[in-house]
Amino acid sequence: MTPLIGFAPDADQTTPGLLSDCQNLIPALIGMEGAPEPVAPAGIPALPASCRGTAVVYKLNNTRRIFAATTAGIYELVAGAWVDQSRVGGYSGSADSRWSFAQFGDATLMANGAQPIQRSTSGAFADIATAPVADIIFSVGSFVMALNTGASTDQWHCCAVFDDTDWTPSLTTQAASGRLVAAPGHLTAGARLGEYAIAYKERSMFLGQYVGPPAIWDWTQVAGGDAGCVGKHAICDIGGVHFFVGPDNFWLFDGTRPVPLGDGTVRRWFVEKASSDYLYKTTCVFDRENNRVWVFYPKAGSKECDGVLVYHVQTKQWGRADRSVQAALMHVTPGVTFDTWDSFGASIDALPSVGFDSPFWSAGARVLSVFDSSNQLKSYTGLSTSSSLTTGEVGDDDAVTKLQQIRLRYGKAPSSATVQTLHSQNSGGTFAVGASGTMNDGxxxxxxxxxxxxxxxxFAGPVRVTHINATFKAAGRR
Structure with missing residues (x-):
């Protein structure tokens, strides 16, 4: 049988095992599996408005804080409730403002591009008096880095060494600022990569290295063509390597040269299907447990993230699982005890459709979670309910063949499945609807x-499919 090689609409459609399309089917270590359904944790209410940024941060004693921010406020999840931790007077960002988070020691910092950088070690946030208005922040080494500041969209700032409350430039404290003007455009994203700071524009990128006074940070433009990042959340660290989304490709960067990922598989398809106007809202999250990167992006004609591509880091295969989301994170589950069991359902039959081996039930498990279009936090821990795959094309320009049977090999068989065949008399022609059938004996x-x-x-229900085979019989030649 032929092993499945994932969603690859840009590849030669006659490639054995290729999927020309799929829905709610994502790559696994072996084969493809049905995407999990989002499930709302019991007892956690919806945010009062659309989520514009979210994060789980850890303090030095390993205690964690879970935040979600709207345009007007910052909320912390405390004992199952969203507690308003906004500064006095709240916030006045635009309707499209999105928050950037950084953790520096015990301090949580946030930036929205409209107010000065916010700081909290516990309780409510407050302005850092000397900090700039910044769109992007992240910690690196002994510093917090701020990009795309109110002074200039191509400017960077760093706080004083080991002091995130001091941003006044000084050779003594090593607080500093500068501009990245070797390539056009504004700074769109930034993140730590080991001991380096990486700053992105839409079609270029810069590597920053700490060198001490008087320069403090030395920046070098990275060679690599037009590799760049579309937005502050369109990047994630997959273990010492940046995965990021550019205007027309997906990239990996390990500190040397950016490597394109989408060529020959999904690059052209993504350019056609994604909204070029709102691509900056793209959000990437790395599900380390399952070795998958989830890319939430706005489809063409949409202003919010409603398309999802999923990339498996080890197999290098792609899948799809479209959802409408406002923000995404790796949420830490509260777990379930005998005392809280009844909050999920009054009986066994009333419990969520979640497998008992799911991390949904385990306290402290890190699971992919999103805020959906109703402002509700949901974890991707539910059982898959439905999914589909569309094969590539099999045939010959000169010979007519009779398709007799299609068989799939399963790692986990679905509860039921149906097939719809399609056929064409000419390569590159329109495919017409043919015979259909229901799975019988696999x-x-x-x-x-x-x-x-x-x-x-x-497919109906959870499924993992690994191989495919079709049986043909010669039916004549022209």
Whole structure:
């Protein structure tokens, strides 16, 4: 049987094992599996407004704080409730303002590009008096770095060494600032990479290295063509390597040269399907447990993230699981005890549709979570309910073949499945609807004669499919 090689709409459609399309089907270590459904944790209410940034941060004693921010306020999840931790007077960012987070020792810092950088070690946030208005912040070594500041969109600032409350430039404290003007455009994203600071523009990137006084930080433009990042959340660290989304490709950067990921698989498809106007809202999250990067992006014609691509770091395969989300994070689950069990359901039958081996039930488990369009936090821990795959094309320009059977090999068989065959007499032509069928004994018995064939398989319930095989019989030549 032929192993599945993932979603690859840009590749030669006759490549064995290729999926020309899929829905709610994501890459696994072996094969493809149904995407988990989002489940709302019991007892956590919705935010009062749309989520514009969220993070789980850890203090030096390893205690954690969980934040979600709206345009007007910052909220902390405390004992199952969203507690308003905004500064006095709240915030007045634009309707499109998005928050950037950084943890520096015990201090949590936040920036929205409209007010000075915010700081809290416990309780409510407050302005840092000497800090700039910044769009992007992150910690690196003994500093906090701020990018795209109110002074200039190509400017960087760093706080004083080991002091995130002091941003007044000084050779003595090593607080400093400068501009990155070797490439056009404003700074769009930034993140730590080991001991280095990486600053991104839309089609360029810079590597910053601490060198001490008088320069403090030395910046070098990274060679690599037009690699850049579209937005402050369109980047994640996958273990000492940056995964980031550019205007027309996906990239990996390990500190040397950026490496394109989408060529020959999803790059062209993504350019056609994504909204170029709102691509800056793209959000990337690394699910370390499952070795997958989730890319939430706005589809063409949409202003919010409603498309999802999923990349498996080890297999280098892609899948799709479209959802409408406002923000995403790796949430830490509160878990379930006998005392809290009844909050999830009055009976066994009333419990969420979540497998008992799911991290949903375990306290402290890190699980992919999102805020959906109703401002509600939900974790991707529910059982898959439905998914589908569309095969590539099989056939011959000169020979007519009769498709007799399609068989899939499962790592986990679905509760049921159906198939719809498609056929065409000419390569590159329009495919017409052909025979359909229901899975019986792990296979689909169908009959259709044509030069070119492909099929859509719809699954119900959790599934993991690893291989595919089709049986053909010669039916004539022209």
């Amino acid at each position: 296979k689909f018995d169908v009959l259709r004669a044509a030069r070119w064939h492909k099929a859509v398989v719809n």
